[in-house]
Amino acid sequence: MAKKHVRLTRLELEIMRYVWDLGEAAVREIHEAIPASKRPAYTTIQTILTRLEEKGAVKRTRKIGNAHLYQAVTTRQSTGARLIDELLDLFGGSPEPLVAHLIDSGKLTLEDVKHAEELLKKRRK
C-alpha cells in the first residue's frame, strides 16, 4: 500500500500550511488567517480544500454548526521531504549547493550546523 505520491500545487501547499498550523480548521479560519493582501475569495479556499480532500491531503473531521473542519492527512514533514528530494534532483542529488545557499543567505547558523553534527553522530550508532 505504497503512499501515492500526491502532487500539490503552489496554492494547495499554501493552504496546507494553514491547515498544518491550525491543526484543525474551518474554511473561514483559514480564510481569515491569510493576510488580507493576498487573500483569495472564501469560496476559492473552499474549492482548494475540496481538491485537497480529493487528493487525500486533508480530511473532514467534524462539523461545527454547519461548517466542516478539516485536518491534514499528510504531514508537513513528509510533504516537505518530497519537495526537498525533488530539489536535490535539480542539483544532481548533492545537498552541497543547497547547504551553501542556506549559508550564503544567512539562514543556516553555526548552531544549526552543530546541531546537525550531533544528529549525525547520534544516528551513526
Add this chain to the structure above:
Amino acid sequence: MAKKHVRLTRLELEIMRYVWDLGEAAVREIHEAIPASKRPAYTTIQTILTRLEEKGAVKRTRKIGNAHLYQAVTTRQSTGARLIDELLDLFGGSPEPLVAHLIDSGKLTLEDVKHAEELLKKRRK
C-alpha cells in the same frame, strides 16, 4: 531592472536540468539525453524550450546546420535558491526540518556538515 521572478513549471525545470548539464544544447541532444522511459515527443521538448526562451530562462546562441543551440540564462544556483526559499516558507522559514530530513535520508554526510561549518566560519569574518 530587478530580475523578474520567473516561475518554471516542473517540466520546464526538468528540461532546464539538461540545458544546465549540457551547457549548450540542441533540441535533439536534450531529447536523447532523457531516459527513454520518460521521454516526451521531440516537439514537446521544442515547445518547452520555446516557452523557456519566452520566459527568459534560456537563449539561442547559434545554429548548427539548421538547428538552434540553446543555453541557460538563469543559473542553476539562482533557480535553486528560489526554490529553496519557497521550501523554507513551508517550514516557517526554519532550515532545521530541512537539514533533519537530509540527515534522516542519509543524504547529508558528516563531511558535508564539516564543510558547511568551515564555510560558515570563513563567512563570519
Add this chain to the structure above:
DNA sequence: GCAATGCTTCTACATTTGTAGTAGAGTCTC
C-alpha cells in the same frame, strides 16, 4: 539539382490550476 532527412514554426487540444459566483440548505436569533 533533387530527393531524403531533419529542424523549425504553427496550431491544437486535454488537463490542471487559480479564481470565484450562485443557489439553496442549515443554523441561529428573536
Add this chain to the structure above:
DNA sequence: GAGACTCTACTACAAATGTAGAAGCATTGC
C-alpha cells in the same frame, strides 16, 4: 417560525501546462 446569516455544493471559466501533430523550410548526400 421567520428572517438573517453562513456554509456548502455546484458550476464556470480563463490561464497555464503537458503533449504533440502537420506543414513547410533548410541541409546534405548524391
